[in-house]
Amino acid sequence: MRLSALALSTTKETPADAEIVSHQLMLRAGMIRRLGAGLYTWAPLGMRVLRRVEAIIREEMDNIGALEVLMPAIQPAELWRESGRWEAMGPLMLRMTDRGEREYCFGPTHEEVITDFVRRDFRSYKQLPVNFYQIQTKFRDEIRPRFGLMRAREFIMKDAYSFHIDEADLNREYHKVRSAYVRILDRIGLDYRVVAADSGDIGGARSEEFHVLAGSGEDALAVSTSGHYAANVEAAGTIAPTGKRAAPGGELKKIATPGVATIAGLCEFLSVDATQTAKSIVVMGDDGLPVLLVLRGDHKLNEIKAENLDGIAAPLTMADEATIREHFGAGPGSLGPVNVNIPVIADHALTHASDLVVGANYDGSHFTHFNWGRDHPEPRFADLRDVVAGDASPDGQGTLEILRGIEVGHVFQLGDKYSASMNLTVLDESGANVTPQMGCYGFGVSRVVAAAIEQAHDDAGICWPEAIAPFDLVIIPIKADKSERVRAACEQLYAEARTAGIDAAYDDRGLRPGPMFADAELIGIPHRIVVSERGLDAGKLEYKGRRDSESRQVENSLAAIAEAMGRPEGQ
RNA sequence: CGGGGCAUAGCGCAGCUUGGUAGCGCGUCUGCUUUGGGAGCAGAAGGUCGCAGGUUCGAAUCCUGCUGCCCCGACCA
Numbered sequence A: 001m002r003l004s005a006l007a008l009s010t011t012k013e014t015p016a017d018a019e020i021v022s023h024q025l026m027l028r029a030g031m032i033r034r035l036g037a038g039l040y041t042w043a044p045l046g047m048r049v050l051r052r053v054e055a056i057i058r059e060e061m062d063n064i065g066a067l068e069v070l071m072p073a074i075q076p077a078e079l080w081r082e083s084g085r086w087e088a089m090g091p092l093m094l095r096m097t098d099r100g101e102r103e104y105c106f107g108p109t110h111e112e113v114i115t116d117f118v119r120r121d122f123r124s125y126k127q128l129p130v131n132f133y134q135i136q137t138k139f140r141d142e143i144r145p146r147f148g149l150m151r152a153r154e155f156i157m158k159d160a161y162s163f164h165i166d167e168a169d170l171n172r173e174y175h176k177v178r179s180a181y182v183r184i185l186d187r188i189g190l191d192y193r194v195v196a197a198d199s200g201d202i203g204g205a206r207s208e209e210f211h212v213l214a215g216s217g218e219d220a221l222a223v224s225t226s227g228h229y230a231a232n233v234e235a236a237g238t239i240a241p242t243g244k245r246a247a248p249g250g251e252l253k254k255i256a257t258p259g260v261a262t263i264a265g266l267c268e269f270l271s272v273d274a275t276q277t278a279k280s281i282v283v284m285g286d287d288g289l290p291v292l293l294v295l296r297g298d299h300k301l302n303e304i305k306a307e308n309l310d311g312i313a314a315p316l317t318m319a320d321e322a323t324i325r326e327h328f329g330a331g332p333g334s335l336g337p338v339n340v341n342i343p344v345i346a347d348h349a350l351t352h353a354s355d356l357v358v359g360a361n362y363d364g365s366h367f368t369h370f371n372w373g374r375d376h377p378e379p380r381f382a383d384l385r386d387v388v389a390g391d392a393s394p395d396g397q398g399t400l401e402i403l404r405g406i407e408v409g410h411v412f413q414l415g416d417k418y419s420a421s422m423n424l425t426v427l428d429e430s431g432a433n434v435t436p437q438m439g440c441y442g443f444g445v446s447r448v449v450a451a452a453i454e455q456a457h458d459d460a461g462i463c464w465p466e467a468i469a470p471f472d473l474v475i476i477p478i479k480a481d482k483s484e485r486v487r488a489a490c491e492q493l494y495a496e497a498r499t500a501g502i503d504a505a506y507d508d509r510g511l512r513p514g515p516m517f518a519d520a521e522l523i524g525i526p527h528r529i530v531v532s533e534r535g536l537d538a539g540k541l542e543y544k545g546r547r548d549s550e551s552r553q554v555e556n557s558l559a560a561i562a563e564a565m566g567r568p569e570g571q
Numbered sequence B: 001c002g003g004g005g006c007a008u009a010g011c012g013c014a015g016c017u018u019g020g021u022a023g024c025g026c027g028u029c030u031g032c033u034u035u036g037g038g039a040g041c042a043g044a045a046g047g048u049c050g051c052a053g054g055u056u057c058g059a060a061u062c063c064u065g066c067u068g069c070c071c072c073g074a075c076c077a
Helices: A021-028 A044-063 A077-083 A111-121 A167-188 A263-270 A303-307 A321-328 A417-421 A445-455 A484-499 A513-522 A533-537 A558-564
Strands: A032-036 A039-042 A074-076 A094-097 A103-106 A130-139 A154-164 A192-196 A207-213 A219-224 A230-232 A253-256 A278-284 A290-296 A344-347 A356-359 A365-370 A380-382 A400-415 A437-444 A473-477 A504-506 A527-531 A540-545 A552-555
Touching: A021 A032, A021 A445, A039 A044, A044 A130, A044 A154, A044 A167, A044 A445, A074 A077, A077 A103, A077 A111, A077 A417, A111 A130, A111 A154, A111 A417, A111 A437, A154 A167, A154 A445, A167 A192, A167 A207, A167 A400, A167 A437, A192 A219, A192 A400, A207 A219, A207 A445, A263 A365, A278 A321, A278 A356, A290 A321, A400 A417, A400 A445, A417 A437, A437 A445, A473 A484, A473 A513, A484 A504, A484 A527, A484 A533, A484 A558, A527 A533, A527 A558, A533 A540, A540 A558, A552 A558
Parallel strands: A192 A230, A290 A344, A344 A380, A473 A504, A473 A527
Antiparallel strands: A032 A039, A074 A103, A094 A103, A130 A154, A154 A437, A192 A207, A207 A400, A219 A230, A219 A400, A253 A365, A278 A290, A356 A365, A400 A437, A527 A540, A540 A552
């Protein structure tokens, strides 16, 4: 491609409203432009990257025998009413009506449509298994779109749905897709982790997420030093401690702690470690009455674990201050388990704790030397907290470290949630009706582009992994308008490169060298060739890899360039 | 949806407190010079100051309402 024909529009200055580096660089490089909140146009440069990602995904999905389809983005409401999600999806779903007042949504996902598609044509177990996928635009009316393409409202997703006669076959396909995702991310060239996940609203049994590691990632991942365990922190379990509880070291004592309403403040005021304190959180039970959750002061409540407990309302609802005052006689910041008459559930990290500092249920007061059994009946202990770095791995091997990740893929075993609610059945070998098992597999196509930049950039711009770079090579002429030789050499290289299957960009825009170098680095082309009179006199070209600190001279031939690029003949 | 902030030329910003000629940098266009790391000189174009009301002789500036966007919290590929 001649860069003069690409409608390239780069900027030196960073747009003010772009927060994270991938968003900034995509805007500066002219890959995308914003239309509205969470809505972006892909410019020609961005499309080149997008198409290469899509090509890799298609190849790997095709390789496992998945079949590409394309479903409508606009979906009728009746379908969603059948599965029960017209109400359940809530405001996340963009809804609309046509001129006849018929209701539709812009699809946030396609379980209903694909299930409908299959139930119309599939009658026999002989037609299974099958796995359909599409690469398509989704719309989710996110509460807060942010970070450019990372959390856009309209985005491009590869979604796949498989159908099986039984769970064993679903499990087999699940692992096939999982391995395809591994190959996709290996080929793109990103550092990622596959982690166990909470299944969330989509429902179903088993699910794992694929996270590209990046400090800016929105998810926390718990990964075992042994390499055997990895889970989203949301879904990572903690192990009940072993050992014995120490005997009380003193009498329960009420002390004045005026103005202290946080654990940090309490620790400073009393000069105690947060591990010797307990925090009290009041949530609503499923009977509409409050339940007291008690955690060690330095631990954080895991809301998913809490709402999954018997007796706790889901979704998890914090008690409001009026309810708290009614049952405790004090406000948040001074609460504790002493003399309360509502259910108490304590995190099992506190099972063997003794002599804790807890709120006194009296504003501005705390108790010291709180002990279970003596100062409050033994509570119900449960896993309530987020894991933290250094915790023992739940599989008993090694300890956990916490990494940040960007979720780019998610594989689920759905079971019969949709096939059952939407009456999809096929006949099995014995002629009996069977409800097929389903799997679903999402991959964020536009998001992985942003994630790649988060992981691969420097001060000058993007450093694309070669597999998804917009171009393989950029050819930069020096003083092209003065030198027929330079122009001719560039044209020849450009033509030869294309013939050899190297996707080359020829910077024929007639700019001075500085801006050409800066643009090539900003848009992240992995390999650069500079053609100059000086070099041609010596029969040389100058080669520089995007991540190289220095350039080097190579022979003036495509073979030498291919060699420098790490692509020997025939590649 | 709750809390905070912003809205002035394509982009980044100043001007607003104390009302009176709309400005700077980058970019864009023209000409000349320049050409190995975002050039120099000269000239030019480009703004109903987010929208609607109000106060005033006069509003970018003060007041009211609205809209859009960004940031911090609960969702997800």
